[in-house]
Amino acid sequence: MSSLRPVVDFLLYDWLKVDQLSQRSRFSDHSRDTFDAVLDTCERIAREKYAPHNRLVDTEEPRFDGEKVVLPAATKQAWEAYAESGMLSAAQDYDIGGMQLPYTVEAAAGAFFAVASVSIGGGLLTVGNANLLMAHGTDLQKQVFALNEFNGRFSGTMCLSEPQAGSSLSDVATRATPDGPDFESDPLGPRYRVRGNKMWISAGEHELTENIVHLVLAKIPGPDGKLVAGTRGISLFLVPKKLVGPDGQLTGERNDIALAGLNHKLGWRGTTNTLLNFGEGKFPVRGGAGAIGYLVGKPGEGLRCMFHMMNEARIGIGMAATALGLAGYYASLDYAKQRPQGRPVGPAGKDPGQPQVRIIEHADVKRMLLAQKSYGEGALALMLYCARLVDEQHTGAPEAADEARLLLEVLTPIAKSWPSEFCLEANSLAIQVHGGYGYTRDFPVEQYWRDQRLNMIHEGTHGIQAADLLGRKVVMEGGRGLQLLAGRINATIEAALQRPHLAEHANALAKALQRVGAATKAAWATGDPSAALANAVPYMQAFGHLVIAWMWLDVLLTVPAQEQARTPAHVGRVHAARYFFHYELPKVPAWLAVVETRDPTCAQMPEEAF
Structure with a gap:
């Protein structure tokens, strides 16, 4: 560390x-x-x-x-x-x-x-939960719940998925009904009775804090008693594990939220992951049926409110993925420096009497270490760049703040998904560096890989992030966010072209940028979403590689030319960037080829042919 x-x-x-x-x-x-x-x-x-x-x-x-x-x-x-x-x-x-x-x-x-x-x-979910309440909750909801999450007395969750509705949130069936004729007079907000089942709830049940604040997506029945179809019917409710008074003190009453089971996961085993039943009657409360929940925001705007927390969580998952990639890199680097194995290539290496060399002296091990370094440190640069945009959005001048907002819209799917995919590859390479030992529990790299594998799934799967990027983010507001991003990448290219030692990278990045722009237009040439999005994941992979290459080139602009070959840390950055530009960026045209032609292979594969 x-x-x-x-x-x-x-x-x-x-x-x-x-x-x-x-x-x-x-x-x-x-x-x-x-x-x-x-x-x-x-x-x-x-x-x-x-x-x-x-x-x-x-x-x-x-x-x-x-x-x-x-x-x-x-x-x-x-x-x-x-x-x-x-x-x-x-x-x-x-x-x-x-x-x-x-x-x-x-x-x-x-x-x-x-x-x-x-x-x-x-505190990822707790802070995200509290931040959502600060943005959309009532003054008392902020005081009673958000502030107690910020001080660690309470913790928070997000309850979206259901057994029959994972990523398809428009299909949630959890319902909320007004709790009596005076439901709107409760000081903590309009009071409802919530009934339904939620799944994959991280930190959904534990004894770490006095209370757990669940933010639950549910539908309010219409005048005919039926749930409104689609996302328009979804509202957001604050449902505490233990009931709280307006003074912020626990009332001593347990809300009707029951633990239905624990999910036993491949990784992230230290974090409780739960199935929760709301309002099943195991803990009847205040003489009524259903868990007591308080409306957050306006009816029907639950998904809009929840995206405040979801987007924050997506950047948090990107950072978690980045950190796991770096943890594996540090462990495999340490191992490679100590493990003797084999002899040098060439005549000297044929003499069995010669001592073995450490595996870090082999070119292929260096390749695997460089790949990990380029993925992990490139991803870390992206995550901190996105964090810097958050600060700009909140404290910058109006025009700069608006640009930061748009850039974040475009970059969030990349920030969540690119580290999740390529730092997983880094963790796989960390196991490979360890050889057979990496596959055992004697070394930590197998756990890093298991922990990492979840990140392509939760907070919006890989495919959903790709569809969001190509289907919405790059075309929103007339493509202005994509244009802003291209402008910033071009500024880095122009600066790098002024430095002869960076010109090769700058030209390669310029070609990749042009190719991504052309592929974006080609994907939407027919205006048919099904044709455009059939290859959304290869598009996102290419787009992500473009962004990480930009991060590396921009980082190198910070390194004085005279230091690039002298200071070990800078030498490492130069080589990691060179690796990315020589071994990774050339993959972009192959990914984009199917995007540009709107290749129908996957979409047209008949089910029975599988």
Whole structure:
């Protein structure tokens, strides 16, 4: 984990110039010193409370003892240390107990926890839940629920999927009905009775906090008593595990939310994942049927409100995927430096009397390490760049803020999905570097791979992110977001062309950008969504590679030419970028070929032919 800090410092200060944010009024109390103090604290907690227990929480999965979910004591200690650090409210206003930190610094600090143990987890869902309430909740919902999540007293979840409706949220069947004639007079918001089943709920049941705040998507029946079809009928409800009074104190009543079971997962085993039944009658409450929930926002706008949390979670998953890729890289790099195996290629290597060399001296092992480095550090640059856009959106001048909003719209599917796919490949390569040992539990890389595999699925599957990118994001507002992105990439290309040692990369990036633009137009040439989106995933892979190549070239602009061949860290960056441009960027034309021709192979395959 010590290898992460120099990379974070370089990207934050040398590349993104985050310390300059202290010139803005919101961050005026801060400086590089305060930012470094936050990073120091998080690095220490991650090292002491998370990393030593990563294997423990993988082998001692959550279990239900008939009354409660049991987790290792280390999980509770890690949560308490995280909450006490103040990171749950790091970006919030001073007047509600926050630190008014830039989100970029908060995101960077979170990487330490994810590298140490993504399975123990931090405050991703809790902070996202509270942020949604701050944006869409009533004043009392903010006071009673959001602020208690920020201080660590409560935790939060998002309850979207159902057994019959995973990614297809328009098909949710959970319903909410007004709780009596006075349902609109409750101080905590319009009060409803919620009934239904939710699945894949991370942190849905545990004893880590006093209460769990569930944000639940449900449909309100129309005048005819039937649920409104599609997303228009979906509303959002705040359904606490334990009922709370307007003063924020627990009433002593358990809400009618029952644990139906625990999901036993390939990875992320330290995080409880649950099936929850709302309003099945196991815990009858206040003489009525159904769990008590409070409307958040307006009826019928549940999905719009929930996207506030979903988009935040997608960037968080991208960071988790990035961190796992880096964790595997650091482990395999350490192994490669120590493991003797084989002899050099050439005449000298044929002498069995010669000592073995460490495997890092073999070109193919260097290839695997370079691939991991290029994926992991390239993804980290993207995640911190997106975090920097969040700060720009919230504190920049109006025009800059609007540009940041649009760029985030376009980049969010990439930020979630590219690290999930290619840092998974990095984790596979980390196993390969270890050889047979990598396939055993004697080394951590097999767990990193298992933990990583979930990231292509949750918070919107890979295919859904691809359809969102090509079907909505690159064409929204007349394609203005894509044009903005192309403008920024071109600015990097123009700057790089002025430096002879970067001209080759700049020209390669320019060709890739032109090809992505042409493929976008070709995909939509007929105006038929089914034809355009049939190859959305190859489009997203090519688009993601374009973006990561841009990140690497922009990062290299920060490195003085005279330092590129002298400082080991910069030599590493130069080689990782060269690897990406020589081995990875050439894949873009192959991916885009099927997009440009709207190849129908997949769409036209008859079911019976499988």
